[in-house]
Amino acid sequence: MATRDVPAKTAEVPPPMMTVGVMGWARENLFSAWYNGALTIVLGVVTLLALWFGFAWIFGPADWEVIAKIGGRFVIGQYNTEAACIGQDCFWRPLAGLMLVTMLLGMAWGVAGGGFTKRVAITVTAVAALAAFIPYSFDVMGLDVRLLLLANIPALFVGLALARYTRLGTMKWIAIMSVGVFLLTLLLLRGLPWVPGLQPVSVIYWGGLMLNLLLAVAGIALSLPIGIALALGRRSRLPVVKMLCVVFIEVFRGVPLITLLFMSQVLVPLAFPENFPQNSLFRAAIIITLFSSAYMAENIRGGLQALHPGQEEAARSLGLSGWQTTAFISLPQAVRNVIPAIVGQFIALFKDTSLVYIIGMLDIVEMGRAFIQGNPQYLDNAQELFIFLALVFWVFTYGMSYVSSKIEGNLGVGSR
Amino acid sequence: MTLLTRITTYEGIPLWRHVGALRWAAQIASAVVVVTLVVWFFANIVNAIQDRQIPHGFSFLQRAYQTPIGQHFLPYDSSDSFLYALVVASTNTVIVAVAGVALATMLGIVIGVARLSNNWILSSLSKVYIEFFRNVPLLVQLFFWFYIVLELPPIREGYVIGGNLYINNRGITMPWPAADSLIAVVLWLGLAVGAVLLGAAVHRMLVRREISTGKSSYPVISGIAVTLGGGALAWLLIGMVAGEAPLTVSYPEEYGAFGRLQNGFTASAGLLALLIGLVMYTAAFIAEIVRAGIQSVGRGQFEASRALGLSPIDTLRHVTFPQALRVIIPPLISQCLNLTKNSSLGGAIGYSELTNVAKTMTQTAPAVSIFLLIMAAYLAMSLSWSLVGNLYNRYVRIVER
Numbered sequence: 001m002a003t004r005d006v007p008a009k010t011a012e013v014p015p016p017m018m019t020v021g022v023m024g025w026a027r028e029n030l031f032s033a034w035y036n037g038a039l040t041i042v043l044g045v046v047t048l049l050a051l052w053f054g055f056a057w058i059f060g061p062a063d064w065e066v067i068a069k070i071g072g073r074f075v076i077g078q079y080n081t082e083a084a085c086i087g088q089d090c091f092w093r094p095l096a097g098l099m100l101v102t103m104l105l106g107m108a109w110g111v112a113g114g115g116f117t118k119r120v121a122i123t124v125t126a127v128a129a130l131a132a133f134i135p136y137s138f139d140v141m142g143l144d145v146r147l148l149l150l151a152n153i154p155a156l157f158v159g160l161a162l163a164r165y166t167r168l169g170t171m172k173w174i175a176i177m178s179v180g181v182f183l184l185t186l187l188l189l190r191g192l193p194w195v196p197g198l199q200p201v202s203v204i205y206w207g208g209l210m211l212n213l214l215l216a217v218a219g220i221a222l223s224l225p226i227g228i229a230l231a232l233g234r235r236s237r238l239p240v241v242k243m244l245c246v247v248f249i250e251v252f253r254g255v256p257l258i259t260l261l262f263m264s265q266v267l268v269p270l271a272f273p274e275n276f277p278q279n280s281l282f283r284a285a286i287i288i289t290l291f292s293s294a295y296m297a298e299n300i301r302g303g304l305q306a307l308h309p310g311q312e313e314a315a316r317s318l319g320l321s322g323w324q325t326t327a328f329i330s331l332p333q334a335v336r337n338v339i340p341a342i343v344g345q346f347i348a349l350f351k352d353t354s355l356v357y358i359i360g361m362l363d364i365v366e367m368g369r370a371f372i373q374g375n376p377q378y379l380d381n382a383q384e385l386f387i388f389l390a391l392v393f394w395v396f397t398y399g400m401s402y403v404s405s406k407i408e409g410n411l412g413v414g415s416r
Numbered sequence: 417m418t419l420l421t422r423i424t425t426y427e428g429i430p431l432w433r434h435v436g437a438l439r440w441a442a443q444i445a446s447a448v449v450v451v452t453l454v455v456w457f458f459a460n461i462v463n464a465i466q467d468r469q470i471p472h473g474f475s476f477l478q479r480a481y482q483t484p485i486g487q488h489f490l491p492y493d494s495s496d497s498f499l500y501a502l503v504v505a506s507t508n509t510v511i512v513a514v515a516g517v518a519l520a521t522m523l524g525i526v527i528g529v530a531r532l533s534n535n536w537i538l539s540s541l542s543k544v545y546i547e548f549f550r551n552v553p554l555l556v557q558l559f560f561w562f563y564i565v566l567e568l569p570p571i572r573e574g575y576v577i578g579g580n581l582y583i584n585n586r587g588i589t590m591p592w593p594a595a596d597s598l599i600a601v602v603l604w605l606g607l608a609v610g611a612v613l614l615g616a617a618v619h620r621m622l623v624r625r626e627i628s629t630g631k632s633s634y635p636v637i638s639g640i641a642v643t644l645g646g647g648a649l650a651w652l653l654i655g656m657v658a659g660e661a662p663l664t665v666s667y668p669e670e671y672g673a674f675g676r677l678q679n680g681f682t683a684s685a686g687l688l689a690l691l692i693g694l695v696m697y698t699a700a701f702i703a704e705i706v707r708a709g710i711q712s713v714g715r716g717q718f719e720a721s722r723a724l725g726l727s728p729i730d731t732l733r734h735v736t737f738p739q740a741l742r743v744i745i746p747p748l749i750s751q752c753l754n755l756t757k758n759s760s761l762g763g764a765i766g767y768s769e770l771t772n773v774a775k776t777m778t779q780t781a782p783a784v785s786i787f788l789l790i791m792a793a794y795l796a797m798s799l800s801w802s803l804v805g806n807l808y809n810r811y812v813r814i815v816e817r
Contacts, residue, residue: 028534029534029535029536030535030536030537032534032535036534036535039535039537039538040535040536040537043535043537043538043541044537047537047541237439238439238442238443238446239443240443240444240446240447241442241443241446244446244447244450251791251795253753253798254791254794254795254798255757255790255791255794255795256757256758256760256771256794257757258760258761258763258771259760259771259774259787259790259791259794262771262775263783263787266778266783266787267461267783267784267787270460270461270464270465270470270784271457271458271460271461272457272460273460274464347551351551351552351553351554352553354553354555354556355555355761357555357764358763358764358775365553365555365556365559369559372563379563379566379567380567382559382560382563382564382566382567383560383563383564383567386556386557386559386560386563387560389556390548390552390556390557390560393551393552393553393556394548394551394552397551397552398547398551401551
């Protein structure tokens, strides 16, 4: 009787050393072929040299004094100058607006219960609070400013407590309060003539990052609904409505924003009666919003077109009306599918706020440029200035795309 | 039935519930609102023009502009008319746009392909490039490059490379082709285009023969040889007839006491910074488009062509990229449009493009008319890009089976 050959138990052989671990990774990603190896070495040397000289420049010949000299003007522009705020100190108003925002972030944290909302809220508050310890002398940056910046920490926890222990802790209330906080901040910044301590500050003195953020927030909040309306109008079966929307979208997409901004300053005042209340900031905000809505409309139209017609037919056959189908079936799916494009447009809008220089407003970029033009001894430090500005914008735009990817993850895009 | 019910009822449905009637009502209402607004704005503008005696109309176009334009590619003098100044400014915009699109597309394709490389350093570097240049406002980038050029040494202490390339804080001055007689240049250019077409035809014929017979007949080399030979032949022919070469090279020369330069071609600081900035910025967007396009081609295509023995480069050239083009072209066109529109930022760094010149013009000419004119100019440029893109798209589409 033949016995089955039982194979002798072999010792477990480890995988070849060159296919796993650091060596395996390097072999696959850096040296997979002779030309890849050569490329890796050349690029590696070039990158190291660039980093070496870059750091050597940053900590060596680069003179960052110009950034320190501009300092707070990067944030609020000429808002707190003697000309803007006659006989008063107005620095507390933007800071109070910032505290309202951190409070809102605290509420959002409370409602979301952690996750990336918590991270965003804590990061913003920490940056604001750490700004209190910038090593300026107390003549330049007083104790009051520092204390107001530190007050963002309690503001965050007030918001958190409001969300946890009162009935305000719902998404609906946060949405309502966001609008309220935005309007209240505008009111604080603008001032009221009959309230002592709230002296009106003309919008021509609003500037710095504050101006960029105000324009961006207003534009982002309004361009999405207007864009949705335009996209629906462009897909409408009513020829007149469709034509009007197409003309609007194509005209705003065909002309550079800077041209529109400049012409708005020249033409819009003529288009309204002489005593009609308006100002340059308001006009710029409207033009930027309309410009962005035209692009937004095309993004959303793309989303609507990509939707399977069966969705709409199914909704109609379930008895939903045309409006209900659009509002509850088509739009939510269309918007969800084009979130990357929408956020891309938000980022473009934020970058475009730097174009208000054309109408003489001193946003963060123009503030810096005007400073080095007015102080020619800093002309040689323009690189330091613009690298700093690029980093500021990069942090914000990268933050926006980070939040967008998180929202996409939460909505389950691509996983259903 | 009362009279009112009979009037307001259609086939038994009251009008306020009748879909057709409601649609008409909605259209009429929206049209009325928009037309009223437009008429109101227009009436206000007309009123303001009359009350404040603001100049209007298009008669200013014949007047002399009497303002210098920084860098210009067409001959321009301050005594030229507004109309001609607008043409000069549009040419400035178009030249930056065309050069920018060409360079940005090349750089964008290189970076987009590099992003997909399996070399980790190369793909990370291109990712860093894309994430940085895409997320920083173009204006900041333009200022950055502009002030770098301005920090170069002044003209007398500037760098001179090879005796002919002058680099200083006014820009770069380089040798440039110059024409003595326009007819000879146009004639030669026409013949040169003919030579290119002939070379392409030869290339196509040889490729066909190679496919049908299986024998190698060097189509690329032959095509290039025919093109170059034809061009050189035309050059010699025109040179013999006209007695001189159709194009000569104009070298920069120093003159005067301050080391100023004449002849050659000077790319001013504004033009240089605008071109560099636009190209670097737009290339980041194009790279993402190219990456998405290549990724949209099924992985099987890549694997199949590798299995057939094509090298990675040949796979990209003959299999993946031609299919990706169909996805790439439409967003690429919109990037061309964006670049053209973004060139309007050149005014901030002293390059006299259309918007900048128009802005200066509004000080001495009616703003409404200028606005209409430059809007028409930008719309025409946008339409041209769309036309070029759509034609190319159709050409690419033939590849589809």
